Amino acid sequence: MTTIQIIDSIRLNRTGLQTKDANGRWVNVHKQQGDLDGACSIYSLVMAMLCQGMIEEQDIKLYNFPDRRTPKGKFLYHFFYEQGFIQNGYNYTALAREINEQPFEIRAIHKRPRTNDDRIELIGQFVSQNTPVVISTEFNDGAHALLAIGIESDENDVITKIFCLDPGAPSPKVSPWNCFIDVSKEGKSQYPFYYVTEVNTYKVTLDDMFIVEHKNFE
Known part of the structure; x- marks a missing residue:
């Protein structure tokens, strides 16, 4: 018999596909290019972080300037303001290294x-x-x-x-x-x-x- 397995941090309801963000609120998971400014790998990274409660929906609102005095703010500023638009995509080796160099308490495994x-x-x-x-x-x-x-x-x-x-x-x-x-x-x-x-x-x-x-x- 065919079986389907989906990660348990997401749910589908009448408002769309949702997950709990770092603030414990149910928010929409999927981010389509145009919602944010950036390469497809950055969008995928943002969705992965939302699914694991690493960031809040508020963190990724357009024109929400991150507080660079905090580790999370430094992380968001780097990827959204310094590295937000990468025309030819993001090399995963470089992306993982840059994530791991940030003071924010997450790590990437490539x-x-x-x-x-x-x-x-x-x-x-x-x-x-x-x-x-x-x-x-x-x-x-x-x-x-x-x-x-x-x-x-x-x-x-x-x-x-x-x-x-x-x-x-x-x-x-x-x-x-x-x-x-x-x-x-x-x-x-x-x-x-x-x-x-x-x-x-x-x-x-x-x-x-x-x-x-x-x-x-x-």
Whole structure:
């Protein structure tokens, strides 16, 4: 029997897909490019931090100037004001390093599995631990960052789909995801998997990924 597993920090209701922010308030998780100014990886990072109660909705309001006297304020200022718009995307090695250099009490762990099977397995492990994963996909014209928040597995516990929040697509209204990557069959091309949204379907491959966690995480 097919099973679906979604991280337990999000819920879908009539107002949309929500999570509890650092202030304990239920807020909308999905951030579409245009809501903030920045690269897709920054949007995915913001969604991951909201899902884990690291920041408040108020922290990411446009024109809300962060208090740079605090570690969180310094973190937000760096990524929203100094590094907010990165035309060619954000290298995950650089992004993880910059997160870890900030005084804010979170850390980034960058992963670079060698094979697609290893990448799929690692995403499944993080989702099973209720940890959202910022993943990178590559396609014929470039690359794109997504936030993986769930998986589908078949009757043999083999992962067949990765459910994601895509900052480039409209917010989900009837499911906890607004796109998925079909990994049930690996084609022989350079881009072996299908990426699917309501409006687009094209072939991709999986690449680097990273997670963020509280520094006092045990």
